[in-house]
Amino acid sequence: MDEKEVNTLIEKYQNGTISAGEKAILESWYNQQAAARPLNLSDETLERNLEKVSSRLPLKYPAQHKRLWPRVAVAASIVMLMGAGLFYYRYPQFSQQVNVVQQDIGPGGNKAYLTLADGKKISLTDAANGAIATQPGMSITKTADGQLIYSIVQEHDGRAKAGYNTIETPKGGQFRVRLPDGTEVWLNSQSSLRYPTSFESLDERRVEFAGEGYFEVAKDQAHPFIVKSNGQTVKVLGTHFNINNYADEQATKTTLLEGSVQLNGQTILKPGEQATLPASGKISISQIDVDEAVAWKNGRFNFADENIESIMRKLERWYNVEVSYEGTPPTETFTASIGRFDNISKILNKLSYTNHVHFKIKGRRITVMR
Amino acid sequence: MIRRPSTYAKHTDQKLAALLQQGDEYAYTEIFERYKVLLYKHAYRLLGDEDEANDIISDLFLALWQKRESLNLQVSLSSYLYGSIRNRVFDLMTHQKVIVRYLDSIQEFIAQGHYETDERIRAKELAAIIEREIAALPPKMRQVFEFSRMGDLSYKEIGEMLDITEGTVKQQVHNAVKTLRLKIHSFMVLFSLL
Structure with a gap:
């Protein structure tokens, strides 16, 4: 056979x-x-891959319960209550202001993990600026503005097989990386990019991607740049585009800003167009405001007639919070533009001015109410 | 490590599947947590490639969530999950030249000519593989697993696994319950005397 x-x-x-x-x-x-097949899988590799798989799934874990802290917290709050009682007893004029104090949550920042070809994992959040690692013929540098740069240090002898590196951003993280061919990739929160450390001996520049990313691909007509993400392959020669294929979103969205790209070997996108590929079904193309699609990369949230669930998914990823709904979510859509580096209260306040939606913040949990 | 709520970890597979059908995200997460190690090892054993195993497991669980409402489990959850992996492995083999990796093995297998033609026995073989893989888990993980999926098998499935008839399984369960009742009864009597 x-x-x-x-x-x-x-x-x-x-x-x-x-x-x-x-x-x-x-x-x-x-x-x-x-x-009968043997299993050669270390616990470490298993753990690492399961983490990767988890990050692609719409998993939901309940709040953690730790034993010690609630008791300490109760004890602390009793002390605080006693203190506050004493304070108001003595200074009654201060009691009004206390109600204004509100819990808040700060924005995300430049955070990522880099996994080298040998499996070594480096936290880029903690790494000092400057050279952080070397790969065959390549040096990896972290710059002050949160960027990772791959540069060729010497002509590498022979055609050593290029290893793969993976950069991953957690919830509340973003990072920017310049690949050895000069291509730049901005990774939004909860995203990952896997790429060869050298494209030198390869006919195609192939990378794998999950999450949301903005690509500025260096021009090289002879070596097409190919981005493989769940169910979609984007082939480009040199261009600027954004991919959003989070596991908890309905569809993979690819937005083209410059040049042209080919999707799954057939559909061609023109600048200003967005391709939507649902989990099962065909690609559809629409004209959109590209600024909205890449607002995240420019440090902003732009919502245009967006429903609350979609907005909250974005906030969940960037502010590293858990969102739950009290009753059915509001059906109204919202339009807003606001900086990504403000505290979460600013955007929530803005949304609640519409009176269609209200929020409660408790720790890192946000409850959405009508 | 994120702790799971005790209620979900204690649910049987059957209960979790029912909750999943109603769109319970915690039930979905518990199914993933319960089966991830088993299924990953199983897929990796067959594929020998981390990325392929990652893709298969994530696709399987994404589909499980997307199709939750129409999920119609004719077999136990574990049989369903392993069956899905088998389909996905076959699917992957026909794509991207992966089949080349298996060609020798398939040819050799055909040349030997030892097939199991009885579909039920093949299903039993796979069930035995699942059991072996569960047995190979670290003790703590295995225990949680065994407890939580006890109520999951039908009499028919237990019978097939142990190679006894459905009637025998029912009888055995009946006997066990009777023995327990007697023991509890004598315990109660003893207790009332004290």
Whole structure:
């Protein structure tokens, strides 16, 4: 049985036209493999990959319960209450102002982790500025403005196989990286980019991406730049575009600012166009305001007729908060533009001025109410 | 490490599947937490490639969430998840030249000619593989697992696994409950005497 025949067999298996005898071959083989193949997987690798998988899924964990802290907190608040009582007893004129004090949550910042080809993981948040690592023929530098730069230090002898590096931003993080070919990528929160440390011996510049990112691809007609993300492949020669394919969003959105890109080997995008690819279905193209799509990269949130759930997902990622709804979420849409580096209260206050929505902040949890 | 709420960790697979169908995100998360290590190891064993295993597991769980409402489990949750992995592994094999990796192994297998033609026995083989993989988990993880999925198997499935009839399983359960009742009864009597 050759490659083609095995392929046909599997296709028949998938579409249900396989005979009982053929099915027996495939499934028995699978069972034999599942039982007999050795497993070479360290706990560390397992842990790392499961973390990666988790970051792609719409998981929701309940609030943590730790044993010690509530008791300490209760004790502390009793002391504070006693103190406050004493204070107001003595200075009654201060009691009014206390109600104004509100909990707040600060914005995200330049935070990321870099995983080198040998599996070594570096926290870029904590790393000092300057050279942070070397890879064959390559030096990696972190700059003061939160950027990672790959530069060629010497002609690398021979065609050593390029290893892969991965940069990942957590919730509340963003980072900018310049790849060895000069391409720059801005990563929004909860995003990851996997790329070869050198494109030198490769015909194509292939990277893998998840989350939200803005790409300024260096021009090189001979070596197409290819971004693979869940269910979509974007092929470009040199151009500026934004990809948003968060696991908790309905669809992958690709927005083109300059040049041209090809999606999944067929659809061509023109500047000012956005391609939407739902989890199951076809790509649709619409004209949009590109500034809105890349506002995050320019340090802003731009919401144009956006529903509250979509807005809250963005805030969740950037302010590293958990959002829950009391009752059904408001059906109204909201339009606003505000800086990403303000505290969360500023945007929440703005939204609540509409009187269509109100919020409660408790720790890192935000409750949305009508 | 994020702690899971005790109520969800204690739910049976069946209960979790029902909650998932109603759109319970915590139930979905618990299913992932419960099965992630097992399924990842299983997929990685077959594929031998981290990224491919990552993709298969994330696609499987994304689909589980997206299709939660129409989820119609004819078999236990574990059989369903392992079955989905099998389909996805086959799917991956036909794409991107991955099949080349398996060609020798398939050819060799066919040449040997030892197939299991009985579909039920094949399902049993896979169930046995799942059990072995659970048994290979670290003790603490395994215990949580075994407890929480006890109520999940139907009499029919237990029978198939142990190679006894459905009637025998029912009888065994009936006997066990009767023994327990007797024990509890004598304990109560003893207790009332004190």
